[in-house]
Amino acid sequence: MLKYLVKRLLQAVPLLILITMLCFTLINLAPYDAMDAKVTDKMTPADIEQMREEMGLNDPIPVQYLRWVKGLLQGDLGQSLINRTNIATDLKEKIPNTIKLVLPAYATAFLLAIALGLIAGRYKNTWVDKLINSTASIGLSVPTFWVALLFIYFFGLKLDLFPVMGMHSLGEDSFEDFLHHFVLPYAVLTIGFLPDLVRYVRSSTVTQFDEEYVTVQRAFGSSSGTILLRHVSKNVLLPMITKLGMALPMLVTGAVITETVFAWPGIGVYFTTAIRNLDYPVVMVVLVLSGSLVILGNLISDILCAVIDPRIRIGR
């Protein structure tokens, strides 16, 4: 097991390097650099050239890249060009806000999807299934921002039940106030996550019910309820673990749209603002972060599978 772990971790390293290179190159290809944000009308071309030299922007690209990566490794993520704030400090503040929103929403969607998907798959082609499946299909094709606007209009403006902006009212810091702000974006996000997961669970349930072992179980007198609970569900849930790992990057980038619509002070808003302002050090860091989380998520889900699935369980 340990050997496998080390091997997988080593495999992840070149991928991470690739991600940083890609981000850096792409951003450098953009017709814009750190200087443009600093230039003011009062500077002479000579001043500008001198500043470029000081900031190292005239060094060859590989040298710049290595300097940047070295910074990342030492925990120095650089500065925002616009706000002059430390990016690491910003992230420490924004990421927890995003997690507070995404984690409950994804967990809710995940559990709900398992229940709905198993029911729909078990009662395939009955009205229950048709209801669940077609609702999920519709949900899949409806954009999140539209649902968000709908919710804002009805629950926020018409019924005036919930606030539609931010995470706290000004000057308020209570948990109640947080919950009040939390309800709408949480609901929208859950609805956003749900359809894909439901359809995944349903189709894998349907596939499992077509397996020969189900017929064998029936031939030995199992009821389909027993088969669902004791045999099919386990086979359906195992691959769901993979889904969980893959969802890891969502903790950072899973709610960009929802956060933007509801002005939730998380990574999403931070990231979109940075893009709009061409705040390239921020954009690069967020890209690298979410890329690394994709790799880490895959790694975690592979390891979990290896621990749980008897067929690939290793080191025994």
Added chain:
Amino acid sequence: MSNLLEIKQLRTSFSTLRGKVDAIRGVDLCVRENEILGIVGESGSGKSVTMKSVMGLLPKSAKVSADSLLYKGEDLLKKSEKQLQKYRGREMAMIFQDPMTALNPLRTIGYHLTEVIRRYRKVSKAEAEKIAVEMLRQVGIPSPEARMKQYPHEFSGGMRQRVVISMALCCEPSLLIADEPTTALDVTIQAQILDLLKQLKKDRGMSMVLISHDMGVMANMCDRIAVMYGGVLVEEGTVDEIFYHPQHPYTKDLLRSIPRPEITRGSRLQAIDGAPPSLHDLPAGCPSATRCAHATERCFAEMPAVTAFSATQNARCHLLAEKEA
């Protein structure tokens, strides 16, 4: 000997995207107490569907009808799905061709067995495990205690089929249906599994339906043989009658297709000419007419009636009926 199972005019059809498929077209069959009945026929002739119809194991797209399906005198057609479930396992159990996919890959062998045992007997988990170990021993699995904790993928095909057989035995059924139980296995393993089945049948006095496309297997195992073709029973009789006095041309063809050690050298194995009919455009008449060397116009137009040759042997063929008359 009385009849354990009596099938009268079984008809099974599937609704598919290409239309209705009549897979079974009026089969009469009975299984007696304490006998092994063989059902033989080419792949696609309806052997599995016949027995799955009886067990109620077909998918929802299947429509099963019959004049009656008597099991121990009770008509299974009149039972609800819930009542039928009580018959499955306890009264009649079925094992299948592919032992590789017959077990849940994520459950141990022990789990599979104890689940079945505790369904039928009020015993504690520990007692169920003891019974399960004993069952594994009976079907010839070495060091059964250790094997209980293992998963299906740690077993070979032959060993898995033994596990499935032991699951069936845990139910203590009166009728065991074995649907090509050895087709997916190596020849030497085949013989072992068949021996095991024969021994178990003898020890427990249960009846067995053995489905196979292999006439050689039939000769070794069965008391009586039913020959199926195109969803119709073309001939049935005792082993001796079928092997020494086959009546139906199709049965004779089947017998000629058995590889025989004494004639394999220098002569070629005889395949039956032509292909089985597609069930989508079945001929109105005898299903084997297109492949029969003696077929007349009547054979194509009209389904032959059953002609009896002895108390135990009968066949469906116009030519035979005309000869008898």
